[in-house]
Amino acid sequence: MILPRVIPTLxxxxxxxxKTVRFKDPxxxxxxxxxxxxxxxxxxxxxxxxxxxxxxxxxxxxFDLIREIVTEAFMPIGYGGGIxxxxxxxxxxxxxxxxxxxxxxxxQNPGLVSDLSRFVGASxxxxxxxxxxxxxxKKEVMIGGGREGTGRDPLEFAxxxxxxxxxxxxxxxxxxxxxxxxxxxxxxxxxxxHLDIPVIACGGAGRLPDFRAAVDAGASAAAAxxxxxxxxxxxxxxxxxxxxxxxxxxxxxEA
Amino acid sequence: MxxxxxxxxxxxxxxxxxxxxxxxxAIISADPQVITGAERLILAGVGAFDAGMERxxxxxxxPTLERMVLEQEIPFLxxxxxxxxxxxxxxxxxxxxxxxxEADTVRFDFGANPARLRIPHMxxxxxxPRTSHPLLQDLGEEPRFYFVHxxxxxxxxxxxxxxxxEYGLWFDAVVGRGNLLGTQxxxxxxxxxxxxxxxxxxxxxx
Numbered sequence: 001m002i003l004p005r006v007i008p009t010l011x012x013x014x015x016x017x018x019k020t021v022r023f024k025d026p027x028x029x030x031x032x033x034x035x036x037x038x039x040x041x042x043x044x045x046x047x048x049x050x051x052x053x054x055x056x057x058x059x060x061x062x063f064d065l066i067r068e069i070v071t072e073a074f075m076p077i078g079y080g081g082g083i084x085x086x087x088x089x090x091x092x093x094x095x096x097x098x099x100x101x102x103x104x105x106x107x108q109n110p111g112l113v114s115d116l117s118r119f120v121g122a123s124x125x126x127x128x129x130x131x132x133x134x135x136x137x138k139k140e141v142m143i144g145g146g147r148e149g150t151g152r153d154p155l156e157f158a159x160x161x162x163x164x165x166x167x168x169x170x171x172x173x174x175x176x177x178x179x180x181x182x183x184x185x186x187x188x189x190x191x192x193x194h195l196d197i198p199v200i201a202c203g204g205a206g207r208l209p210d211f212r213a214a215v216d217a218g219a220s221a222a223a224a225x226x227x228x229x230x231x232x233x234x235x236x237x238x239x240x241x242x243x244x245x246x247x248x249x250x251x252x253x254e255a
Numbered sequence: 256m257x258x259x260x261x262x263x264x265x266x267x268x269x270x271x272x273x274x275x276x277x278x279x280x281a282i283i284s285a286d287p288q289v290i291t292g293a294e295r296l297i298l299a300g301v302g303a304f305d306a307g308m309e310r311x312x313x314x315x316x317x318p319t320l321e322r323m324v325l326e327q328e329i330p331f332l333x334x335x336x337x338x339x340x341x342x343x344x345x346x347x348x349x350x351x352x353x354x355x356x357e358a359d360t361v362r363f364d365f366g367a368n369p370a371r372l373r374i375p376h377m378x379x380x381x382x383x384p385r386t387s388h389p390l391l392q393d394l395g396e397e398p399r400f401y402f403v404h405x406x407x408x409x410x411x412x413x414x415x416x417x418x419x420x421e422y423g424l425w426f427d428a429v430v431g432r433g434n435l436l437g438t439q440x441x442x443x444x445x446x447x448x449x450x451x452x453x454x455x456x457x458x459x460x461x
């Protein structure tokens with residue numbers, strides 16, 4: 001029996017972990033090594049580690065920190081942030097990163113997706129599609145940490161990424177980031193019905209039934225940030241991950 | 256010493272990391288001399304079947320591997336692509352495999368039904384043991400393993416199948432005969448369950 005994957009998304013800012021709301025107002029939530037250690041003990045399905053400064057600030061990929069983090073974590077880890085060429089991807093994979101995530105670079109240089117797919121394999125090539133509703137109410141692909149519009153339609157962009165060799169697509173709704181109000185189910189359903197590759201829902205999860213709703217809409221996996229690092233109404237920082245029994249009940253129980 | 260065969264197909268560091276955790280340091284090497292000194296061999300890797308065979312061939316490793324595995328019969332573990340290469344051929348490519356097991360690698364095919372399962376089979380799944388084997392002993396409660404693959408191995412001989420996994424159909428997830436073992440899943444990405452499998456391999460005396 002295979003259960004959909006439930007994936008904590010950790011945002012790296014300098015050497016600390018933060019959590020944002022609508023890609024803004026980063027709140028410090030802890031040390032990445034420590035957090036990954038806890039997630040490792042909780043036996044999480046998978047982790048996503050995204051350096052939110054590497055691309056906008058053009059700061060270098062923190063290979064040493066990444067190495068420290070992955071050496072003692074025995075689950076698949078995806079890394080994104082600041083990747084601009086296939087050689088960096090190869091280096092990351094060599095360190096033990098299972099999946100390499102492209103965001104801004106995939107939009108600016110779509111050929112890089114094909115390169116990565118060839119060099120590290122499609123199943124290790126992930127594209128993170130950030131999008132938000134623009135001034136005219138249309139959903140638009142965003143780059144540069146959600147700051148810059150591309151004028152591109154998410155579905156059309158997602159199809160191009162699949163065609164270019166992406167093995168997975170993270171569909172990340174900027175407007176819902178940190179809101180804990182649930183995923184953008186509408187677009188998730190549209191995109192996953194048009195794509196053959198796995199689609200990972202991201203942005204807005206606040207309760208276990210949100211994961212189920214994403215999967216029922218066609219997502220292969222559900223990612224979240226706040227859900228795994230905040231606890232209670234006052235958003236106290238507490239790293240947590242549902243038990244196997246909870247996940248089983250979430251995905252196999254009555255909806 | 257355990258040698259992880261470095262033939263340029265994917266991430267081998269995680270396997271070395273996990274072996275270190277079970278107290279069995281390993282060397283990652285493509286040097287036939289180092290491989291000749293191995294007490295145990297691991298052939299892992301991800302990627303295309305033909306690319307894998309081509310790399311083994313171009314590195315001149317096949318005669319060395321055959322001497323160690325088929326003649327000296329040292330314990331051998333193939334992981335993911337490394338397990339698929341043990342068979343005769345794959346639907347993924349044209350090149351013959353190592354041919355050490357009577358097995359073929361075939362593609363998952365769920366047709367065009369819109370509710371079909373997605374390919375690759377990616378995520379955590381369970382094993383259904385078909386026989387008892389030291390590799391799969393004491394895995395703890397509800398063991399689960401990380402899989403990522405679009406092709407699966409089909410053994411001719413049912414006695415070579417140690418465990419199966421269900422994804423649309425039952426496929427051979429762990430195979431073995433004599434000193435040969437193969438897992439379709441990635442023990443190095445499978446938490447304590449995978450760690451136990453690697454530890455079992457390290458302690459195994461075929």
